[in-house]
Amino acid sequence: NAGVTQTPKFRVLKTGQSMTLLCAQDMNHEYMYWYRQDPGMGLRLIHYSVGEGTTAKGEVPDGYNVSRLKKQNFLLGLESAAPSQTSVYFCASSGQGGANVLTFGAGSRLTVL
Amino acid sequence: SQQGEEDPQALSIQEGENATMNCSYKTSINNLQWYRQNSGRGLVHLILIRSNEREKHSGRLRVTLDTSKKSSSLLITASRAADTASYFCATDGGATNKLIFGTGTLLAVQP
Numbered sequence: 223n224a225g226v227t228q229t230p231k232f233r234v235l236k237t238g239q240s241m242t243l244l245c246a247q248d249m250n251h252e253y254m255y256w257y258r259q260d261p262g263m264g265l266r267l268i269h270y271s272v273g274e275g276t277t278a279k280g281e282v283p284d285g286y287n288v289s290r291l292k293k294q295n296f297l298l299g300l301e302s303a304a305p306s307q308t309s310v311y312f313c314a315s316s317g318q319g320g321a322n323v324l325t326f327g328a329g330s331r332l333t334v335l
Numbered sequence: 336s337q338q339g340e341e342d343p344q345a346l347s348i349q350e351g352e353n354a355t356m357n358c359s360y361k362t363s364i365n366n367l368q369w370y371r372q373n374s375g376r377g378l379v380h381l382i383l384i385r386s387n388e389r390e391k392h393s394g395r396l397r398v399t400l401d402t403s404k405k406s407s408s409l410l411i412t413a414s415r416a417a418d419t420a421s422y423f424c425a426t427d428g429g430a431t432n433k434l435i436f437g438t439g440t441l442l443a444v445q446p
Contacts, residue, residue: 323380
């Protein structure tokens with residue numbers, strides 16, 4: 223049972239390039255989340271989804287897009303990467319909403335030059 | 336803005352001592368959770384306390400919640416070097432579909 227898997231684990235981009243981070247969960251969870259973690263800032267919620275085909279904005283959604291075409295997958299896209307998006311990105315899922323426990327992936331470290 | 340803030344930002348203790356971390360939050364909540372993050376890894380859930388609970392235990396962990404002060408504390412008793420990690424509180428802000436995390440406390444347990 224893999225839990226939450228994020229790919230890729232590391233990526234270096236040049237300013238203006240685009241990329242997609244993939245999150246896959248095998249627990250049949252309804253809710254999925256993308257967070258970013260920066261030194262001294264803790265985790266900040268970018269976007270989340272309460273079910274297949276739904277997405278919603280979190281605290282820091284600008285510069286990111288997401289899609290939840292399949293229940294098990296949640297994609298985070300950067301259309302035109304900026305140095306300010308250099309961060310560690312974490313995906314998480316839960317069977318219910320915030321009242322339930324989140325299961326996190328191992329993280330994806332993105333560097334934008 | 337973030338819902339929770341932990342205090343202290345960093346804590347260094349000796350093995351065997353107790354470690355206490357505090358979390359303050361801003362709005363009403365349904366529940367509050369604590370998570371642990373080892374360096375370079377994802378977060379792992381430790382314990383959940385509901386708004387109508389005042390104290391909860393899990394092994395060497397003890398969590399308290401004071402909704403009138405909008406604060407919580409996490410106590411780790413008889414700490415071990417393996418407890419070295421960052422600890423985060425997370426609240427639901429009264430909603431049921433997302434968690435907002437605090438800034439974390441970095442705990443270092445010296446052997």
